[in-house]
Amino acid sequence: MLWALASAPLVVLVAFAVLVASWAAGIRLPVVSGATWMRVEKTASGRYTPAWNQPVFFLVIGSDYRAGVGGSRADSVHLVGVNPTTHAATIIGFPRDTSVAIPGHGRDKINAANAYGGPKLVAEVVGGLVGVDIPYTVITDFDGFINLIDEMGGLTVDVPYPMHDPYSGSDFDPGPQHLSGERVLAFSRDRHTFATGDIKRSENQGIVFVSALAQLRKENTTAPSQLRALAVAARHTQIDGIGLHELYDLLQLGMQVDPAQVRNVVIPVGSGSGSNLAVGGGAADLFADFRDDATLQSH
Amino acid sequence: MPRPRPPLTVATAVVALAAVAFGAVACSSGGAHKAAPARVVPPEVQIPAGPVDVARAGAGGDFTDAQAAEVRDTVARYLSGASVEPFSRSAPPSGLETVFTADALTAATGVDRAALTDADLPGPTANPKLTVAPVAITALLDANGAPVYASATIDQQLEAPVAGGIVGVRRAGDLVLEPCAAPGCPDGAFRVRAYSILVQRTLPDGTTTTTAVKK
Numbered sequence: 001m002l003w004a005l006a007s008a009p010l011v012v013l014v015a016f017a018v019l020v021a022s023w024a025a026g027i028r029l030p031v032v033s034g035a036t037w038m039r040v041e042k043t044a045s046g047r048y049t050p051a052w053n054q055p056v057f058f059l060v061i062g063s064d065y066r067a068g069v070g071g072s073r074a075d076s077v078h079l080v081g082v083n084p085t086t087h088a089a090t091i092i093g094f095p096r097d098t099s100v101a102i103p104g105h106g107r108d109k110i111n112a113a114n115a116y117g118g119p120k121l122v123a124e125v126v127g128g129l130v131g132v133d134i135p136y137t138v139i140t141d142f143d144g145f146i147n148l149i150d151e152m153g154g155l156t157v158d159v160p161y162p163m164h165d166p167y168s169g170s171d172f173d174p175g176p177q178h179l180s181g182e183r184v185l186a187f188s189r190d191r192h193t194f195a196t197g198d199i200k201r202s203e204n205q206g207i208v209f210v211s212a213l214a215q216l217r218k219e220n221t222t223a224p225s226q227l228r229a230l231a232v233a234a235r236h237t238q239i240d241g242i243g244l245h246e247l248y249d250l251l252q253l254g255m256q257v258d259p260a261q262v263r264n265v266v267i268p269v270g271s272g273s274g275s276n277l278a279v280g281g282g283a284a285d286l287f288a289d290f291r292d293d294a295t296l297q298s299h
Numbered sequence: 300m301p302r303p304r305p306p307l308t309v310a311t312a313v314v315a316l317a318a319v320a321f322g323a324v325a326c327s328s329g330g331a332h333k334a335a336p337a338r339v340v341p342p343e344v345q346i347p348a349g350p351v352d353v354a355r356a357g358a359g360g361d362f363t364d365a366q367a368a369e370v371r372d373t374v375a376r377y378l379s380g381a382s383v384e385p386f387s388r389s390a391p392p393s394g395l396e397t398v399f400t401a402d403a404l405t406a407a408t409g410v411d412r413a414a415l416t417d418a419d420l421p422g423p424t425a426n427p428k429l430t431v432a433p434v435a436i437t438a439l440l441d442a443n444g445a446p447v448y449a450s451a452t453i454d455q456q457l458e459a460p461v462a463g464g465i466v467g468v469r470r471a472g473d474l475v476l477e478p479c480a481a482p483g484c485p486d487g488a489f490r491v492r493a494y495s496i497l498v499q500r501t502l503p504d505g506t507t508t509t510t511a512v513k514k
Contacts, residue, residue, distance in 0.1 A: 050514055051402075223450035223473035223495065224352065224437035231354035231439055244356060244439065244447045252493075252514040 035236055037144035037151075042241035043120045044135035048249055055294035056082045056253065057132050059123045061114060061139040062188070062205070074114035076188070076205050079126050079134065081294030084253055088261040088295045091209055092130070092286070093202030095269055099276040100125050109276060114139075129279070130287045136242075136250070145188075146181030151232065152219075154178050157187060157211045165190040184208060199266050206264035214259040226251060263296050339422075339459075341387035342429040344379040346371040349433030349452070353440060360444020365487065367436055370476055373398055373489045374434055374451050381407070382457060382470065385418035387427055392416045400492045401481070406513050407494070414498050414511035420466055421503070423459035430456040449476045449489065464503030472496035 048056055062076025077094040096111040102125055105116050113122045119137035127134045140148065149155050156178045163170040169182075170190035179187065188208055194200035220226050230248060239247070268280030289296050348371065353362045380394035392408060399407050407415040432454035439448045450473050457468040475493035484490070498509045 222452075223475050223493070224435070224452065227437050227439040227448060227450055227475075228352070228354045231356045234356035234442070244441050248439075248448065249514075256514065 036238050037147045037236040038138060038140035039119070039238040039240070040242060040247075041119055041137045041139075041239075042135055043123050043137055044133055046135060047246050048135075048253065050084075050249055050252065052084055054084075055132075055292075056084060056250075057127075057134045057136070057294070058082075059119065059126055059134045059137045060209070061119055061122055061137065062145065063114065063139060063141040064111075065141040067143065072115040073109075073111040074119075074122050074139075075111050076202070077110055077122060077126065078202070078205065078209070079130060079132075080209070081132070081290060082253060082257060083294045084256075086261070086293075086295065087256045087258055088263075089257045090263045090265070090290055090294055090296055091206040092290065093199075093206055093264075093266040094126060095198040095202050095266065095277055097198060097272075097275055097277045098267070098269055099272045099278055100129065103128075129283075130291055132291045142185060146185055147236070149179075149181035149184045151236070152212070152215065154180050155184050155208070155211055155215060157184065157208065159187065160207070161193075163187065163190050163193045165192040167192050199269065202266045203264060206266075210259050210262050210264060213254065213257060213262065217255055217259070220255070226255070263299075265296070265299065339387050339424075340426050341379075341383050342427055344375045344383055344429065344431065346375045346378075346431055347433040349435040352435070352437040354437060355440045355444070356447075357440065357442030357444060360440040362436070362438035362440065362446060362449070366438070366446060366449075366489075369487050369489050370436055370449050370451055371434055373476060373491065374453060374474065377474070377491065378431065378453070378455055381416040381418075382455065382468065383417075383427070383429060385416060386420055386457060386459070386466075386468070387423060389422035390418070392418050397488075398491055400477070400479075400490045403490075403492050403494070403513060406511075407491075411494075411496075411511035411513065414496050414509040415494070417457065417468055420468075420500070421461040421463075423461055423466065425460050427457055427459035446478055448492075450474065451476060461503065465501065466503070467501035468498065469500075470496060470498045 058080040060076075060078045060080055061074045064071035064073050064075040073096070075096045077096065079092045079094070080089060081092075082089045094110055096109060098110045099107060100110045100113070102108050102113045102116060102121065105112070110122070110125060113125045119139050123134040123137050156176055158176040159172045159174050161174055163172040168189035168191070169186040170193065172187065188205050189201070190204070191197045191201040220229055230244065230251060234244060234247065265286070267286060268282040269277040270280045272278040286296070286299055289298050348367070351362060351367050353360070376394060377398045380398060381392045384390065385392050395404055395408060398404075412418070435452040437450045438446050441447050452473050454471045455469070459466055472495045474491045476489040477492050479488040479490045481490070493513050495512045496510065500507045500509070
């Protein structure tokens with residue numbers, strides 16, 4: 001959906017997808033270093049234009065990479081589909097422990113795909129599961145995510161329930177609150193507060209995406225503000241295979257999405273071996289409902 | 300035997316003919332008076348320069364004075380061809396192919412005609428008065444410092460007496476322009492590819508508000 005931009009909303013837009021990416025993204029290297037907060041990559045040919053009338057899909061990845069700690073797993077994986085005609089969108093979260101077939105690497109947790117082959121391989125795995133081509137990937141990591149949110153001037157999140165978790169640093173009472181990048185990261189990482197662990201965490205990351213979209217739309221209503229945001233986003237994003245014209249068009253696509261028309265779901269999962277989760281029986285129906293127009297009619 | 304026509308009857312006919320002739324002249328004269336709007340002179344469109352902001356996707360590059368002037372020239376052609384001339388002369392919009400990209404032109408003269416042009420208003424009976432606020436420009440430069448897009452913020456007011464009252468037009472919003480890449484484009488020219496416009500019109504029979512957005 002969008003890429004975003006942030007106080008520059010651009011960044012956000014770019015990241016809507018990006019944003020959404022919420023914290024994460026993987027890859028240890030280039031994802032976020034210094035002034036680079038995220039990486040946007042085109043993994044398929046073609047160029048989105050305003051005349052496009054087919055669903056557009058983005059993969060947003062949050063890596064567990066942290067300075068001094070390392071890591072390159074995709075601990076936050078979301079497929080975002082946008083319908084350019086209805087201006088509706090759907091976010092599908094994939095819990096990091098979901099067991100999947102990774103081309104060339106056998107069966108493993110979905111978060112390992114990023115370590116094996118970066119966002120492009122994650123997109124191949126997720127696209128294969130859902131049955132869609134994913135032309136755009138966005139990845140960020142802890143620092144990139146924090147910087148992104150802070151550049152936006154913080155993010156207002158309507159916290160749905162009490163969250164208190166010393167591991168992630170989450171400490172929230174329910175209700176709308178304006179959070180710094182660090183606190184949004186804590187909200188996005190908390191899995192110990194919930195009995196369903198990473199499943200609820202994945203859903204909360206979707207809440208961050210929708211919150212970011214709402215804020216971006218509210219703060220960037222004019223063309224000048226959108227151009228300034230795009231410039232900020234571009235300066236802090238490693239962009240591969242996408243020009244500013246396309247980024248601008250994607251931004252416009254994202255800005256047309258009504259946050260009230262965004263569905264935020266997590267794939268159904270069941271018990272697997274060890275800590276693995278198996279893709280649940282209802283997933284095939286969910287994907288079939290989603291892939292034709294990026295919206296859900298029966299879920 | 301035919302009765303001689305009384306002289307008075309002849310005189311009456313002469314008077315009647317004269318009256319008809321005079322009437323024709325009078326009508327003709329009246330028509331010429333109604334054509335007075337043809338004497339209406341459209342005001343000259345001059346675009347005051349406003350602030351120019353440069354948003355850089357890379358480390359360098361400038362949006363030159365000449366580039367800003369090209370943007371303002373396009374804005375001037377837009378206001379003239381879509382608003383001032385059509386309203387002043389009760390004529391269709393003209394020259395907009397040098398203002399919009401092909402895609403935007405289709406929308407501006409089609410679904411968005413009511414907001415983008417003033418071609419369908421009552422004709423003025425005296426010279427319109429035009430006020431244009433300074434146009435602020437925000438230019439987006441790519442990593443190499445080349446312009447990708449430029450927004451121009453417009454605020455235009457046009458007013459003139461018409462039969463039965465006064466017509467007032469206030470048009471405000473943003474145009475998004477890009478360097479023209481079409482064949483035959485003059486070097487350095489910009490074309491409008493997107494817009495967000497709000498128009499409020501005061502007419503003898505009421506006030507209307509019209510908006511149009513093209514991404």
